[in-house]
Amino acid sequence: MTFARRIVIGVAAGTLVPLIFAALVYRNLATQSELREGVRARYEALTSAALLERLAIDMETGVRGFRVANGQEFLEPYRAAVAALPALMRQLRSSLASGDDRGQVEEIYAHIERWRAEWAGPRIAAIAASPAVGTAEAVMLLQLPPQLGASVGKASMDEIRRLFDRWNARQREGLAKELALQAQSEFRLSRLLWGVAVAFSLLMALGAAQLLGHLHRRMDALFSGIRAAENGDYGPLDLSGRDEPALVAEAFDRMLRQVEKRDAELSSIVENIPAMIFVKDAVDLRFVRVNRAGEQLLGIARADLLGKTDFDFFPRDQAESFTAKDREVLAGERLLEIPEEHLASRDGGLRVLHTKKIPIRDGGGKPRYLLGISEDITDTRRAEEEIRKLNAELERRLAELHAANRLTAFGVDVAAALARGEKLRDSLHECSEAVIRHLGAPMAGVWVLDEKDQVLELAGSAGFDATEEDCQTRIPVGTHRLGRIAEERRPQLVSLDPDTVPGDGEIWARRRGMISFAGYPLLAGGRLVGVLSVFAGHDLTNDAIDALASVAEKIALGIERAQAREALAANEDRTRAIIDNMLGGLITADAHGRIESSNPAAERMFRCGGGGLEGHHLSERIPFAEAQTPEGWVREATRKALGRVTEWKAVRCDGSRFDMELSLFPFATRDGWHFAANVADISERREVERMKKEFVSTVSHELRTPLTSIRGSLGLLTGGVLGQLPDEAKEILSVAERNVIRLVTLINDILDLERLDSGRLEMHFVLVPVSSVVDRAIESIQALAEQTGITIESTSKGGALYADPDRLVQVLVNLLSNAVKFSAAGSTIRLSVDESKDLTEIRVTDEGRGIPADLHVAIFERFRQVEATDAREKGGSGLGLAICKAIVEQHGGTIGVESEEGKGSSFWMRLPGAASPRAAVKPGVFSRSPRPGVLLVEDDPTLLTVISRQLGEAGLDVRSASSGRGALALADERLPDLLVLDLRLPDGDGFFVVEELRRHPHGLIPLIVYSERDVTARERDRLRLGPTRFMTKSRSTDREFLDAVGEMLSEPQTKGR
């Protein structure tokens, strides 16, 4: 039974006793109350009876007094008593419920009533009610019957009094009895209360003693168990029973099990913890416990360790150090932390330990054990060291990266500024602002070099007003700091110390508190374009120079780009102006022939103002029958007019037609191929040509007709056909005839030259024997020679020439007649023909007076003769040799003279010989043997290869040279049948090759000048060799080139252009 229950039962039992006593007390108290109530009623009845007695007396007294004295005033007490009587009776009746006492009171009352009814009642009532009260009549009434006198009613009254006395005595007697009863009851109650108190106390004391004894025994059992556990005996704590100590023991036992488990866990933890945990005895510091980590760390087995001291394992100094610490801990009685101590373990070398030492006290508070915890931090220390190093490296790297980032941001800012600005000035202004931002400097400026004047010009600035009075905006290179930076192309970092000599032009900067200057040259690919300058109110460092260096080239390139853009724009303007103002028309079209642009001249030409040409197809303006579709037009037009000047009929916007010269050339832009068309209105030229032709025709006919008549007439006269004339007349007529002949010759020569120049002199090349030409020439001159007594010797051979025989005869006749004219009578003129494999040379040698050396070339020019008078004397036109030269050149030959004054002259012409392959070549005969030889001179190795292959594939024997000298060497070795010559050569231009070959006896070979650029008319004259053709690489297709080669090899004739 639990203590709680025991106590409840005890208390319940204890309470029952007082309850019983309480019931007894209650009964006693009720009796007492009844007694007290009886006493109170008796007192009340006594009081009321006394009052009733009083009233009765009052009434009797009043009536007696009235009767005696007849004073109305005596009736007053009577009347009051009568009035109070009923109420008093009611009170009495209620307080005396029944019994004798009430009966007696009723009896008394009945007496009183009788008295009143007998004596006083009716009369008094009448008098009292009559108005005659106090009057004699009333008295009369009262006094009747007089027999009664004054003693009337006295007996009744006495009876009443006696009744009262008896009642009162009886009441007093009852009261005394009741009071005695009451006192007895009170005594009984107090005795009862005392008894109860004593009994209860005794009971309680008894119960408590019993309970305490039991509790003491149980607690003793419990404590003995706990003490055992305290001493490490975790045996089960079993208190039988179910009372509180037993429950506590049970709970304690559970706790013990937990503790036991925890202890096991803790041991396991301690055993397995990586740190060394050891316990030493506090007295002699012997090891009493050590965990596995300790064994491993020390390298000593547990069995060897326990019971030993530090001195048994460690060097003496170490052991002393350890034990000193142990003593310190035990003396100080609190934890000691040793952040780092070194220990020489048996196998692991020197270890670094982090140790904590804690005293463990016994129950009396005295140290009993020393607990040590040592952590092996050797590796940690090493790692920490590593981490420290890594951190330092990382911080260094981060600093570098940060700096680089700043520079990158700077670069990005500058690049953005350069990319953003439409105008260079705006860009450079933004660049300056970026410099200010990044360097924290208040002023920066970009100076751009004016290369022409060698002056630096402030092109963009930030932080200062360039118009400030002594701030220069133009600084010549070489002067001032900026100028020197530009000159030396080296950056400068200068402190503007006010103590030093004031720098040039920097006073204004100092005035604004600047103390440091940095300048950096802006180089774009090695070219100086400007200088970057910074002023700062703090000392600028080399970092600032590095920062400037990082953006200098960007800015420089930006400036260069902007300058190039401006130059380009200027160039465009110039080109535009040229195109807009040129006389020739220029139209560009896309690859499909759709017109993209036209210049004003073209619009005027086509009478299509305001861009009326654009968007239309070229075929609308330049139609031709062969091309039905725009594509066909382009194909046909490029075939005909690409790189060549060709003539077309064009249609103006108003529908009218005109003759037009057209030359197309292709060009490529980023958006593909285009054509440019050079157009010229040649209507006028056509008209002029027509008129010239007409004029020539007119001259030839209209002039010759009258001359024929004159010449005929004079001839007939001088010939004596119409009879003999006087000698003088004959002489005069001869003069006239001679001059007419001269005039006719002159006209003929002029016409011939005109035809030769315009290319309209018809040439008919045939294979002709040289001898026939020579014979015809001599035949026609023979008569003249004989007249003057001159002999003509001819050593003609049987070779053949590919030539126009009539023209060749004309040349020979001219040369022979000249020789005749200038030869003395009796002298001999020799005509010789010399044929080699490639060349036929015809030479006319006289014994005349000769020609001065300085005129050897001049005489072949027009209207040039050795002497001005010669023409008139000898009847020549002065055009003969010029015509000869033109004709010979048309044959691909050369003409010249060798002469010495006074020793005669030797005129020669060299013509491609009949033995030359060309002489026999027919179109398309490249396959014949031996193959025609081509000498290709070209400096571009790629082109050289390409063209060589093309020519080789065409069946030609190709030799090539990449220089002029090389070409001449090859030509010396063997003359080619055709020379293809580039003008641009590494060792000079193509002109010298032509000149050298001209000196070569057989050097006048067919030539194709195949050059990058167009050749001017003047240059063409210098470049002629044999039959010569000029082609521009960019304008000729491969086909055209090969066609030209074919023509040159197969057709030795050519026109002069």
Next chain:
Amino acid sequence: MKVLIIDDEDDIRRIVRLSLSRVGGMEVIDASNGPDGVREAESGHPDAILLDMMMPVMDGPATLTALRANPATESIPIVFLTAKAQTAEIERLRAMGARGVLTKPFDPLALPDLLRAVLSGGN
């Protein structure tokens, strides 16, 4: 030998007539234009005709064609006398049937011989 000269220029006709008759001893008839020349050739039976190139109404080649088309005159050798002496022209005229071409201006003393030479086959 009888030669017909067809030329619109009176002066030329006169000089040729003098040259051929006086120097060459030939009989000469003439006409001043193509149609007349054709009639003269029909009626006069010349041995040769000297024909000018440039003439109004009917030029030299046209006259030649007319003469060659006429059976009465088709066999008469025709020689042109012209100021236009281009080779191509000469070839063309020969192809049309001309015997030869003599150029203006001419030497009146040499003309009869030249004519004879042409007529005899050389040129």
